Amino acid sequence: MxxxxxxxxxxLAAVPAEAAExxxxxxxxxxxxxxxxxxPNNGFEGMRFLGYPVFEGLVLWDLTRTDRLAGLRPGLAERWEQAPDDKRVWIFHLRQGVAFHDGTPFDADAVIWNLDRYFKPDAKQYEPPAAGITRARAPLVESYRKIDDRTVAITTAVPASYFPYMAVYILFTSPASFEKAGRDWARVGTLPAAGTxxxxxxxxxxxxxxxxxxxxxxxxxxxxxxxxxxxxxxxxxxxxxxxxxxxxxxxxxxxxxxxxxxxxxxxxxxxxxxxYPHIWPWFYNIGAPNSPFRDVRVRQALNYCIDRDALVGFLNGTAEPSVGWLKKDDPNFGAPQHRYGLDPAKGRALLKEAGYGPGRPLAFPVMVSTSGSGQMQPLPMNEFLQESLKQNCEVNVTFNVVEWQVLLTAGRSAPDAPALQGALALNVSSPSSDVSVMARYFSSANLSPKGFNFAQWKDEAFDDRLRTLSESTDPREIAAATRAAHERLVDNPPWLYVVHDLxxxxxxxxxxxxxxxxxxxxxxxxxxxx
The missing domain is CATH 3.40.190.10 (Periplasmic binding protein-like II)
Structure with missing residues (x-):
C-alpha cells in the first residue's frame, strides 16, 4: 500500500465520525x-485554496459572476484612492472591527508589520520565500507608512493606475502567530497560522x-x-x-x-x-548567453511551427488556441502584423533567415513540470509540442522535468542561474487577467530575478505604451495604449503562445x-x- x-x-475511515458536518x-x-x-507557494493553486479562503488582502477579487472578467472589491480596506498631489501614493482606509482568527486586531500596525515581512530584509519577521513571491507579484512597492490606526499609504516606484490589481496579492497574517511560534516561520506554518x-x-x-x-x-x-x-x-x-x-x-x-x-x-x-484569463505558453530565455531566442525571427518561427488546433483536439476541447497573450477575440488584442497559426513553410523560412536548417537544426532544452497550478496535462502536452516542432520545422527539443515549485522558483531566476539547469525555455502557465499582470511579465523594469519578466524581454514601444496607460486617467487612451502594447507582444513575442485553458x-x-x-x-x- x-x-x-x-x-x-x-x-474514509474518519468519515462516519464527521458525518454530522x-x-x-x-x-x-x-x-x-x-x-x-x-x-502560500505552489503558484495560484496555492492562492486559490490556501490563500484567499484563509488570508486576505486590502483588496479582494469579486468571484461571484461568470459573465465577465473578475473585478476587484473592497477587502481589508473598505476604500482606497490615489493621493491628489502624487499619483505614486495610494491611500488605503482600513475596515473597522476586523480581527484575525486568533482574536488579535487587524489594524495599521498589522499592515506595516506584514509589509515589513515582505519588503524589509532586516526586519525580524522577514520571510524570504514569501517575500520572493510577493515582491514578484507587487514589484512596484517602493515604500509605505502608517498615517493613523485605520489608514496606511503605499508608494509605488512609478505612477500605476493598475496598482490595486497588484495589492490584491499582498496577504496578511496575524503578527501573534509569528510570536507564538517563537519567531520561526517554519513553525508558523504548522501552528496553524491565523488570517482574517x-x-x-x-x-x-x-x-x-x-x-x-x-x-x-x-x-x-x-x-x-x-x-x-x-x-x-x-x-x-x-x-x-x-x-x-x-x-x-x-x-x-x-x-x-x-x-x-x-x-x-x-x-x-x-x-x-x-x-478565464489564463495562458499555457513557453517562456523564451532570451537573456541566456548565446540564446537562439535573442533573434526575434526564431521566436516568431516557433509560433508558426506548432499545431494548436490538433493540440486542442488532443485535450478533448478543454482549451482553445492561443495566438497572443490575450485571446484573439479580446477587445484589447489589437491588430498585430503577425497572425500565428500552423504554417511550417513560414516557420522554416524564418529559421533559415536566422541561420538554422537541416545542416544546423535548432535545438534547446525546456524545463517542464510533472503537474501544478494551471499546468493542465504538462507531460503529454509538452511531448505533443516536441513532436509538432520536430515534424513541422525540424526543431529538436529536450526536457528537464521537475516539480512545479522547482519550476516556479526557476521562473524567478536570472537567465543563467544554475536552477535553470541550462533550460532555454520554461513551460509556466500564467494569468492574463489585467494590465498589472502584463506589466509584471513584460515590463523591462521587472526583469527576473526582481520580477516575472523571465524572458528578459525589452521592447521600447511596449514600455512606452505601458507608461501611457499607467499614468492616464482617460479610459479611451488607456484602451488604445493597451491594444498597442499587446500588438508588440505578438509581433515581438517573448513567449511561444500555445493554448488558453478552459x-x-x-x-x-x-x-x-x-x-x-x-x-x-x-x-x-x-x-x-x-
Whole structure:
C-alpha cells in the first residue's frame, strides 16, 4: 500500500465520525500542500485554496459572476484612492472591527508589520520565500507608512493606475502567530497560522492534507461559508485524481485528464469548464548567453511551427488556441502584423533567415513540470509540442522535468542561474487577467530575478505604451495604449503562445452552489454539500 492510498483509506475511515458536518474534500494538482504561513507557494493553486479562503488582502477579487472578467472589491480596506498631489501614493482606509482568527486586531500596525515581512530584509519577521513571491507579484512597492490606526499609504516606484490589481496579492497574517511560534516561520506554518478570511486552518499535514473550518466570526456576515469544513489534498497525477473521485474519496478534482471527462460525465459527475484569463505558453530565455531566442525571427518561427488546433483536439476541447497573450477575440488584442497559426513553410523560412536548417537544426532544452497550478496535462502536452516542432520545422527539443515549485522558483531566476539547469525555455502557465499582470511579465523594469519578466524581454514601444496607460486617467487612451502594447507582444513575442485553458473541474453531484468565475480563483463560501 503506498502512502497516498493509505491516507485515503484513513480519510474514509474518519468519515462516519464527521458525518454530522459538511466536509468538502478537494484534490489539488500540487505535489505537496501549499505553505501555510499566509503567503502560500505552489503558484495560484496555492492562492486559490490556501490563500484567499484563509488570508486576505486590502483588496479582494469579486468571484461571484461568470459573465465577465473578475473585478476587484473592497477587502481589508473598505476604500482606497490615489493621493491628489502624487499619483505614486495610494491611500488605503482600513475596515473597522476586523480581527484575525486568533482574536488579535487587524489594524495599521498589522499592515506595516506584514509589509515589513515582505519588503524589509532586516526586519525580524522577514520571510524570504514569501517575500520572493510577493515582491514578484507587487514589484512596484517602493515604500509605505502608517498615517493613523485605520489608514496606511503605499508608494509605488512609478505612477500605476493598475496598482490595486497588484495589492490584491499582498496577504496578511496575524503578527501573534509569528510570536507564538517563537519567531520561526517554519513553525508558523504548522501552528496553524491565523488570517482574517472566511475559513481558518485547523490541521496541517505536509504532503497529505490541510484541513480548514468555517470561521463563524468572519467580519462580513453576508459572506460566511456554508460548508463546515474543507480538506485540501495534493494528488499530482491526473488519473489518480479521477480514481479518487470515482471511489468517493474526494468530492472535487482540479484538471481531470481530458480523456476521462466523457466517462465522468456519463457516470453523473458534474464537469465545469469556462473561459478565464489564463495562458499555457513557453517562456523564451532570451537573456541566456548565446540564446537562439535573442533573434526575434526564431521566436516568431516557433509560433508558426506548432499545431494548436490538433493540440486542442488532443485535450478533448478543454482549451482553445492561443495566438497572443490575450485571446484573439479580446477587445484589447489589437491588430498585430503577425497572425500565428500552423504554417511550417513560414516557420522554416524564418529559421533559415536566422541561420538554422537541416545542416544546423535548432535545438534547446525546456524545463517542464510533472503537474501544478494551471499546468493542465504538462507531460503529454509538452511531448505533443516536441513532436509538432520536430515534424513541422525540424526543431529538436529536450526536457528537464521537475516539480512545479522547482519550476516556479526557476521562473524567478536570472537567465543563467544554475536552477535553470541550462533550460532555454520554461513551460509556466500564467494569468492574463489585467494590465498589472502584463506589466509584471513584460515590463523591462521587472526583469527576473526582481520580477516575472523571465524572458528578459525589452521592447521600447511596449514600455512606452505601458507608461501611457499607467499614468492616464482617460479610459479611451488607456484602451488604445493597451491594444498597442499587446500588438508588440505578438509581433515581438517573448513567449511561444500555445493554448488558453478552459479550466475543467470534475465534482460529485453533491457539490452545490459552485460558481466558475472568469478568474484563477474561486469563492468557496458559495459552495455547499447535499
Amino acid at each position: 503506498n502512502r497516498f492510498t493509505g491516507f485515503l483509506l484513513a480519510s 459538511s466536509l468538502l474534500r478537494i484534490a489539488m494538482t500540487a505535489a505537496d500542500t501549499p505553505t501555510a504561513t499566509g503567503m 478570511g472566511p475559513f481558518r486552518i485547523t490541521r496541517v499535514a505536509p504532503r497529505e492534507a490541510v484541513d480548514l473550518a468555517r470561521h463563524d466570526g468572519y467580519w462580513d456576515p453576508a459572506r460566511r461559508a456554508k460548508l463546515d469544513r474543507v480538506r485540501l489534498m495534493p494528488i499530482p497525477e491526473a488519473n489518480a485524481r479521477i480514481a479518487a473521485l470515482r471511489a468517493g474519496q474526494v468530492d472535487w478534482i482540479e484538471a481531470p485528464a481530458p480523456d476521462g471527462i466523457p466517462s465522468l460525465r456519463q457516470a453523473g459527475f458534474a464537469i465545469t469548464t469556462g473561459s 479550466n475543467p473541474r470534475a465534482m460529485s453531484p453533491r457539490v452545490k452552489g459552485f460558481v466558475s468565475p472568469q478568474s484563477w480563483f474561486v469563492d468557496l463560501t458559495l459552495v455547499s454539500l447535499q
